Amino acid sequence: MTTVADIDPALLPSDDDVRGYEEHGWYLSRKLLTDAEVDALATASEGFYAGARSRRLGKRPPTLAYWEPSHGTVQRHNDYVHYESDAIAAILRKQIIGAVAARLARAAEIRLFQSTLIYKPPRPEEPTNLVPWHFDRHYWQTCTSDRMLTAFIPFHDCGEEMGTITMVDGSHVWTEFGGDDNTTRHFAHRDAAELEQLVHDNAKHNGAEVRKVPMVIPKGHMSFHHCRTYHGSGANRSGSPRRAISLHLQDGDNRYRVRSLSDGTPVTYNHDHLVRRTPAGTPDYSDPEFCPVLWRS
Numbered sequence: 597m598t599t600v601a602d603i604d605p606a607l608l609p610s611d612d613d614v615r616g617y618e619e620h621g622w623y624l625s626r627k628l629l630t631d632a633e634v635d636a637l638a639t640a641s642e643g644f645y646a647g648a649r650s651r652r653l654g655k656r657p658p659t660l661a662y663w664e665p666s667h668g669t670v671q672r673h674n675d676y677v678h679y680e681s682d683a684i685a686a687i688l689r690k691q692i693i694g695a696v697a698a699r700l701a702r703a704a705e706i707r708l709f710q711s712t713l714i715y716k717p718p719r720p721e722e723p724t725n726l727v728p729w730h731f732d733r734h735y736w737q738t739c740t741s742d743r744m745l746t747a748f749i750p751f752h753d754c755g756e757e758m759g760t761i762t763m764v765d766g767s768h769v770w771t772e773f774g775g776d777d778n779t780t781r782h783f784a785h786r787d788a789a790e791l792e793q794l795v796h797d798n799a800k801h802n803g804a805e806v807r808k809v810p811m812v813i814p815k816g817h818m819s820f821h822h823c824r825t826y827h828g829s830g831a832n833r834s835g836s837p838r839r840a841i842s843l844h845l846q847d848g849d850n851r852y853r854v855r856s857l858s859d860g861t862p863v864t865y866n867h868d869h870l871v872r873r874t875p876a877g878t879p880d881y882s883d884p885e886f887c888p889v890l891w892r893s
């Protein structure tokens with residue numbers, strides 16, 4: 597663990613940037629990774645797709661996203677890539693990423709929560725490339741924290757033509773309207789038109805407009821979004837694959853909590869099938885094997 601002294605302060609969000617994040621629900625970082633580090637992520641991801649693993653998950657939890665070559669030319673999602681690839685984890689654990697997140701969330705500690713390797717093939721008509729509007733807190737209902745956040749880390753310059761991640765500005769402060777049991781279901785299993793309507797209904801309910809802001813991310817930079825910020829992304833109209841990692845982060849205070857659907861069915865997160873237990877017998881979201889500390893100030 598390193599300390600504030602080892603961090604270049606020029607790479608951290610300024611006080612104004614932190615206020616901007618609190619107002620808008622997203623933040624575009626400075627250049628946090630060198631070109632060599634970004635290239636190493638791309639190379640490691642190619643190895644991963646070809647089958648290389650440092651270790652494998654002991655079991656497949658029920659809603660694991662896990663692309664395999666037999667799935668073909670669809671959009672690829674691979675959860676727990678920080679667990680299965682040491683080469684990728686080494687870069688995701690770079691101190692500055694956790695330090696930036698800590699400032700944005702005003703947290704003393706940041707732990708990794710999840711990481712997903714993503715690949716959007718350069719196929720403009722590919723329907724699975726579309727990421728419908730959603731916010732990540734819906735998938736994390738068994739978490740106590742409302743301060744969790746995500747870093748979206750492309751492996752190249754990433755702009756609109758590639759179908760970059762797009763934020764609905766300021767939507768993280770909206771009061772939710774029309775939330776139901778379905779919100780826990782991953783966007784890949786939901787109707788995009790219905791989710792588009794839901795975002796407009798929520799804006800209206802809050803007397804707000806839907807302002808969509810595509811994150812134009814230069815190589816080595818990354819965008820951060822609050823766990824209640826609506827976001828999504830469109831087609832990859834460029835001639836190259838859009839490669840990225842979504843690095844989901846939790847503040848040090850985050851813990852497991854019991855949640856149930858309206859019919860009483862317990863909500864689970866994939867971690868609940870993998871992580872160690874706390875002395876109270878609940879899933880431990882600070883299990884260092886799956887949720888390592890990235891930053892502590």
Ligand SMILES: O=C(O)CCC(=O)C(=O)O
Pocket residue numbers: 714727732746747748759760761762827828829842843
């Ligand atoms: O791949 C994208 O464009 C969106 C990824 C996403 O939903 C996230 O980073 O939370």
Ligand SMILES: [Fe+2]
Pocket residue numbers: 730731732827
């Ligand atoms: Fe997301």
